[in-house]
Amino acid sequence: xxxxxxxxxxxxxxxxxxxxxxxxxxxxxxxxxxxxxxxxxxxxxxxxxxxxxxxxxxxxxxxxxxxxxxxxxxxxxxxxxxxxxxxxxxxxxxxxxxxxxxxxxxxxxxxxxxxxxxxxxxxxxxxxxxxxxxxxxxxxxxxxxxxxxxxxxxxxxxxxxxxxxxxxxxxxxxxxxxxxxxxxxxxxxxxxxxxxxxxxxxxxxxxxxxxxxxxxxxxxxxxxxxxxxxxxxxxxxxxxxxxxxxxxxxxxxxxxxxxxxxxxxxxxxxxxxxxxxxxxxxxxxxxxxxxxxxxxxxxxxxxxxxxxxxxxxxxxxxxxxxxxxxxxxxxxxxxxxxxxxxxxxxxxxxxxxxxxxxxxxxxxxxxxxxxxxxxxxxxxxxxxxxx
Amino acid sequence: xxxxxxxxxxxxxxxxxxxxxxxxxxxxxxxxxxxxxxxxxxxxxxxxxxxxxxxxxxxxxxxxxxxxxxxxxxxxxxxxxxxxxxxxxxxxxxxxxxxxxxxxxxxxxxxxxxxxxxxxxxxxxxxxxxxxxxxxxxxxxxxxxxxxxxxxxxxxxxxxxxxxxxxxxxxxxxxxxxxxxxx
Numbered sequence: 111x112x113x114x115x116x117x118x119x120x121x122x123x124x125x126x127x128x129x130x131x132x133x134x135x136x137x138x139x140x141x142x143x144x145x146x147x148x149x150x151x152x153x154x155x156x157x158x159x160x161x162x163x164x165x166x167x168x169x170x171x172x173x174x175x176x177x178x179x180x181x182x183x184x185x186x187x188x189x190x191x192x193x194x195x196x197x198x199x200x201x202x203x204x205x206x207x208x209x210x211x212x213x214x215x216x217x218x219x220x221x222x223x224x225x226x227x228x229x230x231x232x233x234x235x236x237x238x239x240x241x242x243x244x245x246x247x248x249x250x251x252x253x254x255x256x257x258x259x260x261x262x263x264x265x266x267x268x269x270x271x272x273x274x275x276x277x278x279x280x281x282x283x284x285x286x287x288x289x290x291x292x293x294x295x296x297x298x299x300x301x302x303x304x305x306x307x308x309x310x311x312x313x314x315x316x317x318x319x320x321x322x323x324x325x326x327x328x329x330x331x332x333x334x335x336x337x338x339x340x341x342x343x344x345x346x347x348x349x350x351x352x353x354x355x356x357x358x359x360x361x362x363x364x365x366x367x368x369x370x371x372x373x374x375x376x377x378x379x380x381x382x383x384x385x386x387x388x389x390x391x392x393x394x395x396x397x398x399x400x401x402x403x404x405x406x407x408x409x410x411x412x413x414x415x416x417x418x419x420x421x422x423x424x425x426x427x428x429x430x431x432x433x434x435x436x437x438x439x440x441x442x443x444x445x446x447x448x449x450x451x452x453x454x455x456x457x458x459x460x461x462x463x464x465x466x467x468x469x470x471x472x473x474x475x476x477x478x479x480x481x482x483x484x485x486x487x488x489x490x491x492x493x494x495x496x497x
Numbered sequence: 498x499x500x501x502x503x504x505x506x507x508x509x510x511x512x513x514x515x516x517x518x519x520x521x522x523x524x525x526x527x528x529x530x531x532x533x534x535x536x537x538x539x540x541x542x543x544x545x546x547x548x549x550x551x552x553x554x555x556x557x558x559x560x561x562x563x564x565x566x567x568x569x570x571x572x573x574x575x576x577x578x579x580x581x582x583x584x585x586x587x588x589x590x591x592x593x594x595x596x597x598x599x600x601x602x603x604x605x606x607x608x609x610x611x612x613x614x615x616x617x618x619x620x621x622x623x624x625x626x627x628x629x630x631x632x633x634x635x636x637x638x639x640x641x642x643x644x645x646x647x648x649x650x651x652x653x654x655x656x657x658x659x660x661x662x663x664x665x666x667x668x669x670x671x672x673x674x675x676x677x678x679x680x
Contacts, residue, residue: 285519285531286555383558
């Protein structure tokens with residue numbers, strides 16, 4: 111066991127190294143660059159025996175990962191914002207062709223106007239590409255999730271690519287203590303990837319051929335079923351990780367919800383700041399808790415329904431916006447509850463776009479406004495907007 | 498929880514200072530969180546970095562608005578930036594300066610003055626135009642506060658210095674001996 115004080119970006123690099131990735135194809139972009147910088151050093155020193163491919167764009171980075179994965183290699187890349195957007199076509203390819211590639215995306219607001227700071231619109235815009243999405247809230251979780259993501263994605267029942275996501279600067283450039291288990295123990299947890307179908311001269315196959323309407327539909331059904339099956343695999347892998355290393359993970363993280371009347375629905379680092387707010391509000395007598403959505407795809411509908419059935423009010427805090435609609439976690443939460451016989455009112459708050467700082471006081475004031483019935487229902491509550 | 502804000506200019510090593518001090522406190526069993534003001538750094542422009550240190554796991558992820566300790570790496574910043582903004586009532590300010598205490602207008606419960614520029618030059622750190630003062634100012638922390646020992650600071654400097662580890666460590670020791678504390 112090694113404990114180190116490291117950047118969130120380097121937690122990704124160490125996680126990829128300890129997962130013994132075999133191919134890394136990457137293109138630099140702020141605030142991701144440190145991830146692949148350190149990985150290139152690992153490759154140069156021989157500490158990591160992987161092929162590092164420098165490419166001319168993010169689109170090519172993902173294309174190279176697709177090729178590597180098709181050849182049966184464990185493939186990895188990292189990107190952010192505009193880079194992720196440029197990959198869009200290849201993201202569909204990776205998922206449709208069932209390549210269990212793992213990628214780190216550093217959440218950075220989309221330009222213009224240029225911003226290097228965090229919000230979730232880059233990854234949320236890739237919601238429907240068929241990638242699993244894990245939103246991380248600490249550097250430790252970033253490291254742990256990188257390793258788990260390979261195990262989840264490479265599972266026979268899943269065979270889909272996965273994206274682990276961390277906030278620009280608030281995690282990427284923040285140093286925190288990260289505990290890294292010995293390599294042998296990670297090797298036991300995550301054995302080498304054995305592709306069931308791969309490019310093989312001795313056993314030739316065609317990949318990505320033409321599919322007529324008589325079967326394409328069935329493949330989409332199967333792709334979706336795999337996402338649904340991933341719900342259980344994510345929990346199984348998170349539990350096994352916990353049993354081995356003492357840190358448990360699942361689809362959601364619940365915090366002080368047992369007797370809660372109000373539950374905040376949050377994600378990423380906002381969830382950590384919100385825990386502080388929950389503790390302070392509890393001291394003031396408010397019965398409040400939170401649920402952090404760690405896995406956004408597949409969406410943990412059942413978990414949300416179960417929590418909603420016991421509370422008087424839910425407040426979804428989104429660091430993203432679907433223009434013309436509302437915060438996306440808000441939409442998804444409400445949709446999960448719509449057909450329930452009884453459900454609490456669900457409020458939606460938008461906060462922190464483009465890296466606007468989210469403070470404990472913000473979360474406390476949102477909760478208090480909710481408690482006093484001062485949040486607007488069926489409308490976006492724009493927190494702190496100066497217009 | 499102790500919250501610290503570093504003020505420097507791009508190139509002086511304020512962000513590295515926060516990271517090295519984090520390492521020193523981590524060595525003493527604390528949980529730590531160090532981060533830059535989330536901006537684009539330019540050489541010579543004001544830079545802010547932050548550090549949280551606690552016995553318990555640190556969860557809060559926002560910037561620091563009410564620091565317990567402020568460290569100023571460049572005297573000229575005293576005129577350009579409100580370095581004591583939000584400083585706690587019983588807060589400490591550590592300043593790199595060759596000025597006498599009577600010429601310092603900063604108000605704080607505790608003031609610690611160190612001529613980190615001279616110390617950096619004495620140990621060959623940076624150039625006259627751009628001295629690298631971050632490790633010297635770190636030597637003042639164990640003198641001005643109870644939060645960390647000089648031994649841990651020196652150990653962290655030796656491990657984390659990208660270059661001239663020994664010179665940086667000696668600069669910190671020098672600063673530790675030559676920091677003037679006023680309460």
